[in-house]
Amino acid sequence: MRFVHTITLPMGDAPSAMTFDPDQLEARLMSHGVYVMSLDADEERIEIEYESIKAGNTGAVPHREIGRVINVVRDLAEKQRDVRGEVTDLDGDRVGNWRAKAEWFRELEEDELSEVDFSERVIESIREE
Secondary structure (H helix, E strand, C coil), rough: CCCCCEECCCCCCHHCCCCCCCHHHHHHHCCEEEEEEEEECCCCCCEEEEEEEEHHHHHCCHHHHHHHHHHHHHHCCCCEECCCCCEEEECCCCEEEEEEEEEHHHHHHCCCHHHHHHHHHHHHHCCCC
């Protein structure tokens, strides 16, 4: 397995201050055909690179998989952070990327942004290669 993850904690923070569990994220996404290849996270952001079976079949970033990644991150992360996804096919060829800003997550949690508007912002951020 090529899965590699790193979590960077700011100086002085105890590891228990970071409750985000990258292994749990990988396991939950794998059941949906989303295979985490690398994960880098700190207090402000989560960057995830993943292989997608569907992306390889369509040559495009699958919107439903983005939703799955975001929902799992929302379930597991203790606070809102910027999330950036890099999508590859099963051969490791880049298909595209997307992002979701921490501000959007906060607005969604505070009912200042609807689920539909949140999804539209994320979909508009997709850049295909």
